Amino acid sequence: MQIEISGIEIDVQKKNIKNLHLAVVPPDGKVRVSAPTHLSDESIAMFVRTKLSWIKKQQEKFKKQSRQCKREYVSGETLYVFGQQYFLRVEYSYKGNSLVLEGNEAILTVRKESTSKQREAFVNEWYRSLLKDKIEIYLPKWEKITGLYCNSWQTKYMTTRWGTCNTNTRKIWLNLQLAKKPIECLEYVILHELAHLKVRNHSKDFIAIMDKYMPYWRETQKMLNDLILDYYSEEQGSN
């Protein structure tokens, strides 16, 4: 269902949930609301109206960022690996692709005529294997500390969230883009998703788990929220 408030299109989905969720989604700042099935359209509209200034602020942010974020995978661009900045140097070869970190350089070797899309696909898979190695260290670490264990996990390219989980199957998904962020961000998201295995929502009980095991989690969360998904490196690079 679509509603319009003050010229803003809002996509409303009614679901079997307890609370209302409002999100402004990149890249174009679409507004999405998930609402409990019993809530009237009027109440939903009223809620959205109280959030208008926040929505507009978020949309502005995305607009600004999308102007900055065309990545071509050519020499001189910046690449972030676990929070470290590297300058991309592109070299050409027909003997297979590679990406090697050397000093403050990331040397990407690809076929000369490869498209930016193909280069991106290669770099993303490179990030994935890097991230998987770290998850294999930090997931067992936090499982052991908390006594909360997942059944399986996977990495996934996501643009709206850092992690997600299915509490029934106890499966956790971690955003591929965490490979670009400081390692404490990965640890925070791992703990956050593990905590959801015990408490589904972000209630007091959930916060209590976070406070107990990671007293500084709010700072890390703030850092993650400031680093907008997928636009972080571009933003830093052009400033």
Ligand SMILES: [Zn+2]
């Ligand atoms: Zn959560």
